[in-house]
Amino acid sequence: MDFTLKIWRQENATAKGSQQEYKVKDISSDTSFLEMLDALNQQLVEKGEDVISFDNDCREGVCGTCSLYINGEAHGPKKLVTTCQLYMRSFTDGQTIYIEPFRANAFPVIKDLVVDRSALDRIQQAGGYTSFNTGSAPEANAMPIAKEDAAAAFDAAECIGCGACVATCKNASAMLYVSAKVSQFAYLPQGKVEAAERVLNMVAQMDTEGFGNCTNTGACEVECPKGISIKNIARMNREFMCASLTSE
Amino acid sequence: MTKLDSKIPEGTIDRKWENYKSHSNLVNPSNRRKLDVIIVGTGLAGGAAAATLGEAGYNVKAFYFQDSPRRAHSIAAQGGINASKNYQNDNDSDYRLFYDTVKGGDYRAREENVYRLAELSGNIIDQCVAQGVPFAREYGGTLANRSFGGAQVSRTFYASGATGQQLLLGAYSSMNRQIKAGKVKSYNRHEMIDVVVVDGKARGIITRDLVTGKIERFGAHAVVIATGGYANVYYLSTNAMACNATAAWKTYKKGAYFANPCFCQIHPTCIPVSGELQSKLTLMSESLRNDGRIWVPKNIEDVKAIREGKLKPTQISEENRDYYLERRYPAFGNLVPRDVASRAAKERCDAGYGVNKTGFAVYLDFQDAINRLGDKTIRERYGNLFDMYENITGDNPYYTPMMIYPASHYSMGGIWVDYETMTTIPGLYAIGEANFSDHGANRLGASSLMQCLCDGYFVLPATISNYLAHDIHTGPINTNTPEFEKAEIDANNLIKKLFDIKGTKSVDYFHKKLGLLMWDKVGLSRNEKGLNEAIAEIKTIRENFWKDVKVTGKADQMNNELEKAIRVADFLELAELIAIDALNRNESCGAHFREESQTEENEAKRNDNDYKYVSAWQYTGEGNQPTLHKEELTFNAIELKQRNYK
Numbered sequence: 071m072d073f074t075l076k077i078w079r080q081e082n083a084t085a086k087g088s089q090q091e092y093k094v095k096d097i098s099s100d101t102s103f104l105e106m107l108d109a110l111n112q113q114l115v116e117k118g119e120d121v122i123s124f125d126n127d128c129r130e131g132v133c134g135t136c137s138l139y140i141n142g143e144a145h146g147p148k149k150l151v152t153t154c155q156l157y158m159r160s161f162t163d164g165q166t167i168y169i170e171p172f173r174a175n176a177f178p179v180i181k182d183l184v185v186d187r188s189a190l191d192r193i194q195q196a197g198g199y200t201s202f203n204t205g206s207a208p209e210a211n212a213m214p215i216a217k218e219d220a221a222a223a224f225d226a227a228e229c230i231g232c233g234a235c236v237a238t239c240k241n242a243s244a245m246l247y248v249s250a251k252v253s254q255f256a257y258l259p260q261g262k263v264e265a266a267e268r269v270l271n272m273v274a275q276m277d278t279e280g281f282g283n284c285t286n287t288g289a290c291e292v293e294c295p296k297g298i299s300i301k302n303i304a305r306m307n308r309e310f311m312c313a314s315l316t317s318e
Numbered sequence: 319m320t321k322l323d324s325k326i327p328e329g330t331i332d333r334k335w336e337n338y339k340s341h342s343n344l345v346n347p348s349n350r351r352k353l354d355v356i357i358v359g360t361g362l363a364g365g366a367a368a369a370t371l372g373e374a375g376y377n378v379k380a381f382y383f384q385d386s387p388r389r390a391h392s393i394a395a396q397g398g399i400n401a402s403k404n405y406q407n408d409n410d411s412d413y414r415l416f417y418d419t420v421k422g423g424d425y426r427a428r429e430e431n432v433y434r435l436a437e438l439s440g441n442i443i444d445q446c447v448a449q450g451v452p453f454a455r456e457y458g459g460t461l462a463n464r465s466f467g468g469a470q471v472s473r474t475f476y477a478s479g480a481t482g483q484q485l486l487l488g489a490y491s492s493m494n495r496q497i498k499a500g501k502v503k504s505y506n507r508h509e510m511i512d513v514v515v516v517d518g519k520a521r522g523i524i525t526r527d528l529v530t531g532k533i534e535r536f537g538a539h540a541v542v543i544a545t546g547g548y549a550n551v552y553y554l555s556t557n558a559m560a561c562n563a564t565a566a567w568k569t570y571k572k573g574a575y576f577a578n579p580c581f582c583q584i585h586p587t588c589i590p591v592s593g594e595l596q597s598k599l600t601l602m603s604e605s606l607r608n609d610g611r612i613w614v615p616k617n618i619e620d621v622k623a624i625r626e627g628k629l630k631p632t633q634i635s636e637e638n639r640d641y642y643l644e645r646r647y648p649a650f651g652n653l654v655p656r657d658v659a660s661r662a663a664k665e666r667c668d669a670g671y672g673v674n675k676t677g678f679a680v681y682l683d684f685q686d687a688i689n690r691l692g693d694k695t696i697r698e699r700y701g702n703l704f705d706m707y708e709n710i711t712g713d714n715p716y717y718t719p720m721m722i723y724p725a726s727h728y729s730m731g732g733i734w735v736d737y738e739t740m741t742t743i744p745g746l747y748a749i750g751e752a753n754f755s756d757h758g759a760n761r762l763g764a765s766s767l768m769q770c771l772c773d774g775y776f777v778l779p780a781t782i783s784n785y786l787a788h789d790i791h792t793g794p795i796n797t798n799t800p801e802f803e804k805a806e807i808d809a810n811n812l813i814k815k816l817f818d819i820k821g822t823k824s825v826d827y828f829h830k831k832l833g834l835l836m837w838d839k840v841g842l843s844r845n846e847k848g849l850n851e852a853i854a855e856i857k858t859i860r861e862n863f864w865k866d867v868k869v870t871g872k873a874d875q876m877n878n879e880l881e882k883a884i885r886v887a888d889f890l891e892l893a894e895l896i897a898i899d900a901l902n903r904n905e906s907c908g909a910h911f912r913e914e915s916q917t918e919e920n921e922a923k924r925n926d927n928d929y930k931y932v933s934a935w936q937y938t939g940e941g942n943q944p945t946l947h948k949e950e951l952t953f954n955a956i957e958l959k960q961r962n963y964k
């Protein structure tokens with residue numbers, strides 16, 4: 071398969087970026103999207119040019135590092151997968167593919183397709199934890215948890231923190247991301263003790279970082295590679311309301 | 319020269335850790351804030367250690383090359399984590415977990431370390447549950463377990479097929495709490511490229527900021543290496559793209575011994591190689607062997623028909639299938655340890671029975687389990703793995719068997735450490751996959767997560783005070799010393815040297831070449847002739863790399879090619895040590911199979927008379943043969959036996 075690629079190039083955070091055109095040829099349909107980009111980078115090295123920077127690591131869809139906006143969709147056309155799990159069989163021979171970084175005010179571009187998502191970490195630092203020091207945990211089976219609750223907590227906890235929800239949202243809201251963590255703890259008895267503080271602090275941090283508001287378009291859920299449900303947002307709103315009412 | 323002292327505490331094996339803790343030096347809480355600890359790596363080992371040392375009150379600086387600690391390679395672990403809770407009432411105990419792990423490692427691990435690991439395994443689960451790790455549960459609300467290879471009990475805790483992710487997010491959350499508290503300072507996109515030793519003690523590191531390219535110095539009273547394994551020396555592996563050996567290798571070149579480098583685990587169940595551009599291999603978790611049965615056709619005609627696309631595996635009748643693991647190892651069947659399963663797959667494929675186009679694949683079949691338990695149960699247990707498999711290969715494993723083949727996966731070898739996880743450089747520690755200590759010659763499934771968290775939550779935090787107690791009057795570590803200066807200059811020179819070559823071949827070209835060579839001659843099966851050839855060929859590849867590599871882009875900006883070049887330069891040296899170690903060890907044990915040392919039935923034959931030791935290699939300068947130090951292994955709590963899974 072042959073492709074024309076229109077890729078965002080930007081030397082650093084302050085430089086002005088632009089779209090550049092590249093061609094790749096003879097790519098097998100079983101090649102992954104990132105391996106196709108590897109092949110392009112090999113061509114650039116041969117020509118003595120700087121390679122295109124793009125974040126990636128596990129290439130198994132779980133580390134959340136890869137983050138491309140492909141033909142107007144976060145992680146490309148295939149649902150429920152990250153960019154690294156996208157294969158060229160999802161495209162047609164001769165197609166033109168537009169590749170952009172995940173864009174949001176809170177995600178400044180570092181270089182080319184790489185953005186700074188540390189705002190997401192800072193939200194977790196604001197409250198995405200339980201306060202058990204190592205060594206102070208009770209015996210694991212002392213706290214039975216209904217199978218459904220554990221499974222629901224797991225579904226929320228599967229969020230890989232890639233930021234596709236933010237990149238997709240017209241308001242660049244991080245509500246799906248934040249609500250996934252809040253919900254995980256809301257389902258578990260361990261999470262109850264600090265529930266109010268957690269949701270208030272995480273939401274406050276989200277606002278400080280410059281993420282937008284949620285206007286319920288549901289785009290985040292559609293693009294989430296892990297299928298995190300927007301029901302989590304509803305649950306977080308409820309947690310937030312309760313917490314706001316009871317705090318001071 | 320440093321003498322190898324593993325510092326085993328007094329007492330019977332089940333009392334040693336207690337004794338150690340009761341007699342080690344302590345740092346009182348008000349003194350801890352005067353002490354800085356650098357932790358390199360925020361995977362399960364480093365993340366857990368950063369959180370726990372932060373909680374204890376030390377000043378922690380945590381470094382990692384990803385953009386977030388949550389993205390460390392531990393995130394990709396699928397199947398589960400072992401613990402001797404005996405929740406299934408199947409006679410599990412600390413001793414049994416210890417026994418299985420030492421036996422699984424083919425009696426090449428230090429028994430005292432392994433016992434401690436088993437002893438602490440239950441606490442790990444408690445800690446993770448408290449953090450909100452959503453482990454799978456039974457209807458009654460208690461924790462669920464599954465079985466893994468090399469054990470006859472069910473002691474593996476799991477969170478669907480994403481156990482590593484959930485455990486890492488737990489450690490990450492605890493670390494985040496300490497970041498907020500100001501006790502852990504986190505340095506993302508920082509790659510350690512050297513360790514700094516002052517007056518014989520590890521006192522800091524040199525890093526490259528992967529965004530700005532800046533080379534920086536950081537000082538601390540102790541340095542902890544938690545940088546994971548080196549399976550990527552084979553280029554294609556189940557590890558993440560950027561997993562590398564640089565941090566460990568640089569400590570070796572500064573005096574830390576490197577132990578058992580030839581113990582490289584080849585995992586039996588990975589999606590086979592499909593094309594030229596392939597950049598990594600995807601693991602299909604060992605947990606699948608609970609319900610999946612491995613087979614190849616019995617008749618060579620069927621194999622041919624399958625390869626030509628004229629026959630489907632589902633059309634082959636039971637009696638024409640060779641469930642070769644069940645045939646050869648009736649007691650353990652499909653749940654034999656990884657090394658045994660990998661070699662058996664290779665044996666069938668080498669004999670001509672491999673089933674995909676390349677002839678390098680065997681079937682992993684779920685039909686029986688689906689018939690017995692139903693789709694729904696199978697989906698609950700392995701849903702995400704089945705989806706991943708289908709997405710990558712285009713085949714649906716609910717209807718047709720998976721095709722799998724062994725791939726490089728894990729390194730049992732690593733930096734030599736004593737009972738305290740201290741290396742031969744005082745003040746330098748190594749934890750998690752980066753060290754060598756607990757898995758001997760073969761790691762059992764679900765025991766790396768256990769070891770990483772054990773080291774990070776419990777072992778290192780308890781042992782590091784024994785050393786730091788002597789440093790309470792030292793004051794902050796000054797980085798304006800000749801040692802730091804020199805290390806910084808060396809780092810800059812290395813980068814300049816790489817750019818100046820201006821050769822014709824990319825970094826990946828050399829890495830792939832190295833990988834193929836390692837797979838062929840230092841892979842699943844090794845012999846003297848092949849190893850000698852490998853040593854010579856590695857040297858040639860390395861020389862060519864330094865003559866002909868082309869690194870584009872600039873030094874003072876984000877530059878993925880430069881990052882790779884620095885890592886591959888180190889792989890090219892480590893590879894040689896792996897081959898040297900494999901050549902030295904003329905016995906078959908665990909993952910290390912020497913063709914010269916096998917039984918009449920072609921099973922691995924260990925040689926305890928000559929090789930019952932840990933090989934700890936000392937660097938002696940560029941171009942020189944490294945010096946071998948032997949840590950003799952003694953087994954008091956367990957009887958040495960030839961492994962038998964029949």
Ligand SMILES: Cc1cc2nc3c(=O)[nH]c(=O)nc-3n(C[C@H](O)[C@H](O)[C@H](O)COP(=O)(O)OP(=O)(O)OC[C@H]3O[C@@H](n4cnc5c(N)ncnc54)[C@H](O)[C@@H]3O)c2cc1C
Pocket residue numbers: 358359360361362363364381382383384387390391392393394395396397398399481482508509510511544545546547556557558561562564565601603727728749750751752763764765766767768770
């Ligand atoms: C696909 C897969 C599945 C697995 N499944 C299981 C399982 O089910 N059960 C099990 O027990 N084990 C499993 N394992 C093994 C296990 O996941 C790993 O051995 C373990 O997670 C390693 O953890 P670690 O903390 O030692 O290192 P890692 O998680 O690899 O972390 C390394 C850290 O070091 C940092 N780092 C590395 N080099 C540098 C440097 N030079 N400078 C700065 N930072 C650096 C990285 O940024 C990262 O933070 C699996 C492994 C793979 C590949």
